[in-house]
Amino acid sequence: MDLIKSINTFMNPFGSITILLGTILVFLFFANSQTKRIKIFSFIFSMLAFVSSFVINIIGFLNNGVYSDNLFTSGLVQIIEISYILIISIILLIIIFVFNGESEFYLKLNIIFLFSSASLIFFTISRNFIVFFASLVFFLISLFALATLMNESGLFALKSQNDSRKSAIANIYNISANNIVRFFLAVVFSLLFIFFAISLLYGVFDFKNFIQLAEGIGTYKDNLGFVFSILALALYLYYGFFPFQSPYIRVTTGSSGVFSYLMWLFYFLPGLIFTSRFALIIYNVKEDYKTILVFSLALITIVSAIGSGLAVLKSKNLRKILSNLILLIFTGNILNLLLYIVDYVNEDGYRMLNYSGLSLMIISWLPLAVIFTLIENNTGSNDINGLRSILIKNKAVSAGFIISCISLIGIPAFAGFTHKNYYMSIIPKAFAGGLSNLTPLLSWAVIVSVAIYLGFFIAGIIRIIISGFTGKVDIYNDKAIFSKPALAFIYCFIFLIFVFGILYLIGLFGINLFGLNFSSLNLF
Amino acid sequence: MNITFIFLASSLLFLIGVFGSLFFGSVTKIIISLQCILTAAVINFLGFAQILYGTSVWAVTFVLISVILIFLFQFMIVFYLNSNTYQYQSDGFDFSSGLYYFGIKDWLGE
Numbered sequence: 001m002d003l004i005k006s007i008n009t010f011m012n013p014f015g016s017i018t019i020l021l022g023t024i025l026v027f028l029f030f031a032n033s034q035t036k037r038i039k040i041f042s043f044i045f046s047m048l049a050f051v052s053s054f055v056i057n058i059i060g061f062l063n064n065g066v067y068s069d070n071l072f073t074s075g076l077v078q079i080i081e082i083s084y085i086l087i088i089s090i091i092l093l094i095i096i097f098v099f100n101g102e103s104e105f106y107l108k109l110n111i112i113f114l115f116s117s118a119s120l121i122f123f124t125i126s127r128n129f130i131v132f133f134a135s136l137v138f139f140l141i142s143l144f145a146l147a148t149l150m151n152e153s154g155l156f157a158l159k160s161q162n163d164s165r166k167s168a169i170a171n172i173y174n175i176s177a178n179n180i181v182r183f184f185l186a187v188v189f190s191l192l193f194i195f196f197a198i199s200l201l202y203g204v205f206d207f208k209n210f211i212q213l214a215e216g217i218g219t220y221k222d223n224l225g226f227v228f229s230i231l232a233l234a235l236y237l238y239y240g241f242f243p244f245q246s247p248y249i250r251v252t253t254g255s256s257g258v259f260s261y262l263m264w265l266f267y268f269l270p271g272l273i274f275t276s277r278f279a280l281i282i283y284n285v286k287e288d289y290k291t292i293l294v295f296s297l298a299l300i301t302i303v304s305a306i307g308s309g310l311a312v313l314k315s316k317n318l319r320k321i322l323s324n325l326i327l328l329i330f331t332g333n334i335l336n337l338l339l340y341i342v343d344y345v346n347e348d349g350y351r352m353l354n355y356s357g358l359s360l361m362i363i364s365w366l367p368l369a370v371i372f373t374l375i376e377n378n379t380g381s382n383d384i385n386g387l388r389s390i391l392i393k394n395k396a397v398s399a400g401f402i403i404s405c406i407s408l409i410g411i412p413a414f415a416g417f418t419h420k421n422y423y424m425s426i427i428p429k430a431f432a433g434g435l436s437n438l439t440p441l442l443s444w445a446v447i448v449s450v451a452i453y454l455g456f457f458i459a460g461i462i463r464i465i466i467s468g469f470t471g472k473v474d475i476y477n478d479k480a481i482f483s484k485p486a487l488a489f490i491y492c493f494i495f496l497i498f499v500f501g502i503l504y505l506i507g508l509f510g511i512n513l514f515g516l517n518f519s520s521l522n523l524f
Numbered sequence: 525m526n527i528t529f530i531f532l533a534s535s536l537l538f539l540i541g542v543f544g545s546l547f548f549g550s551v552t553k554i555i556i557s558l559q560c561i562l563t564a565a566v567i568n569f570l571g572f573a574q575i576l577y578g579t580s581v582w583a584v585t586f587v588l589i590s591v592i593l594i595f596l597f598q599f600m601i602v603f604y605l606n607s608n609t610y611q612y613q614s615d616g617f618d619f620s621s622g623l624y625y626f627g628i629k630d631w632l633g634e
Binding site: 129130133134137138140141144145148177178180181182184185186188189191192193195196198199200202203206208242243244245246247249250307310311314315 | 527531534538541545551554555558561562564565566568569571572573576577582583585586589590593594596597598600601604605619623624625626627630631632
C-alpha cells in the first residue's frame with residue numbers, strides 16, 4: 001500500500017517524464033532493427049506512451065496538487081503547458097511515421113524525438129536556472145540530432161549515383177547541411193546570450209531561480225535593466241523575428257519537409273514558456289518602467305509583424321509563407337505581453353491568449369500546412385502558383401483549404417475566432433476608456449501595435465486565399481495523389497475547427513447546453 | 525582584483541564575441557567568437573562567486589554543466605560539418621554572408 005502511495009506521489013510531475021524515458025529504454029534494445037513490424041510496434045508503443053503521459057500528467061495533478069522543490073515546480077500552468085507539448089508531440093509522431101516510417105533511421109528518430117519531448121517537459125517544470133538551462137540545451141541538441149538524421153537520406157542517395165548526378169545531389173545536400181549548421185549556430189548564439197544574462201543576474205544578487213528573481217526584482221530593479229535587455233535580446237534572437245529570421249527561414253525551406261514541421265510546431269515552445277515566465281517577473285516593475293516597456297514591446301510587435309507579414313504577402317514559396325505565418329502567430333505572444341503590461345488583460349487572460357495562439361497553430365494552421373505539403377509532393381515545387389491546379393482536383397481538399405484560412409482570419413463559428421476576438425475587442429474598448437491608466441501616446445502605441453498585427457495577419461491569409469483561386473492551372477498534371485491518411489488528417493482538423501468554434505460561441509453567449517456551461521471554455 | 529574590472533573585462537569579451545559572430549562568415553571564426561561570449565559568462569560567474577559570495581558551489585555546478593553542454597553542442601555541429609561535407613563543395617566551411625543574412629532575397633524573395 002505504501003508503495004502505491006509513493007508511486008502516486010511521484011506521478012506529479014515526474015510521471016510523464018518517467019514514461020517517456022522508460023519507452024526510450026525499451027527501444028534501445030532494438031534501435032538498429034530494420035524490420036517493418038518493429039517499426040510499426042515502436043510507433044504504436046510511442047503513441048501509447050504519449051497518451052499515458054498525457055493522462056498521468058492530469059491525474060497526477062488532480063491527486064497531488066501543486067508540487068515544488070529546489071529544482072522543479074509544477075502547478076496548473078505547467079500541467080496545461082505539458083498537455084500542449086504532449087498533444088503537439090503526438091501530432092509530430094504521426095507526421096514522422098507517415099513521412100519517415102520506411103527510413104532505416106526510423107527507430108533512432110523515434111528515440112531522439114521521445115528524448116526531446118522529455119527534455120521539453122523538464123524545461124517546463126524547471127524552477128532553478130541549472131535545470132532550466134540544461135534542459136533547454138538538451139532539447140536543442142536532440143532537435144539538432146533529429147535535423148541531421150532527417151537530412152541523412154540525401155547522403156545515402158549519393159551512394160548509388162553516377163558522377164554527374166552525384167555532383168547535383170551533393171550540392172543540394174551540402175546546401176541543406178549548411179542551412180542546418182547555420183541555424184544551430186544561431187541557436188547557440190542566442191543560448192549564450194541567455195547564459196551571459198544569467199551570469200549577470202547572479203552578480204546583481206544571489207538569484208538562483210525564477211521565484212527568487214520575481215521576489216527580488218522590486219529591490220534590485222535599478223541594476224537589472226541591462227540584464228533584462230540581454231535576456232530580451234536572447235529571446236528575440238531565439239524566436240528569429242525580423243530581421244534575424246534568415247537562418248530559420250533557410251532551414252525550414254531548404255531541409256527535409258518533416259524537419260520543417262518539427263521547427264514550426266516544436267522549436268518555438270521553449271520560447272513561449274520562457275516569455276511567459278519573463279512576463280510575470282517584469283510585471284512586478286511595470287509601474288516604474290511603463291513607458292520604456294510599452295514602447296519596446298510595441299516596437300518589437302510592429303517590426304516583427306511588418307517583417308513577417310510582408311514576407312507572407314510577397315513570397316511565392318509555400319514553406320516560406322508557412323514559416324512566416326508561424327512567426328506571426330508567435331509575434332502574438334509579444335503582443336499578449338504588451339496587453340498584460342498595460343493591464344488590459346490579467347494574468348489568467350494573458351495565459352489564455354498565449355494558449356489560444358497555440359490552439360490556433362494546432363487546429364487552424366496545421367491543416368493548411370498539410371495541404372501545402374500535399375501540393376508540394378504532387379507538383380514537386382514550392383510555388384504558390386501551383387495551388388489552384390491541385391485544389392481544383394479535389395473538392396474536399398479545397399474545402400479544407402478555405403475553412404482553415406477562414407479560421408485563421410478569425411470569422412465567428414470557426415476555432416480561430418477565439419484568438420482574434422480578444423484583439424478585435426481592444427480597439428473599441430481603448431477608445432471607450434479601457435486604457436485609461438496610460439498616457440495618450442502609450443495608448444496609441446498599443447492600438448497601433450494591435451492594428452498592425454491584425455492587419456498583416458488577415459491580409460496574409462487573404463493573399464493565400466486569392467492565390468488559391470487565381471493561380472495557373474496545369475492542364476498536363478492530370479493526376480493528383482492525395483493519400484488517405486493525409487485526407488483523414490485534414491478532415492479531422494476541419495471537424496475540430498467547427499466543434500471548437502461553435503463551443504466557443506455557445507460559451508460566449510452563455511447558452512447552457514445539456515446542463516453544461518461552456519462560458520469558461522476560452523482555451524480554444 | 526575588484527568587481528568593476530571583472531565586469532568590464534567580461535563585457536568587453538562579450539562585445540567582441542557578439543561582433544565576431546555577426547561579422548565573420550567562416551564557421552571557425554564564428555565558433556571562436558561564440559567561445560568569447562562563453563568565456564565572458566564564465567568569468568562573470570566565477571568572479572562574482574569568489575568576490576561577492578565567498579562560496580561558489582552553485583556557480584561552479586552551473587558553469588560546469590552549462591559549459592560541458594554548450595561544448596557538446598558545438599562539437600556536434602563541427603563534427604557534422606566535417607563528416608558530411610562532400611568533395612564537390614570546396615567552400616563548405618564558409619557562409620557567404622555571416623551568421624545572419626540581411627538581404628532582401630531571403631526576406632521577400634523565393
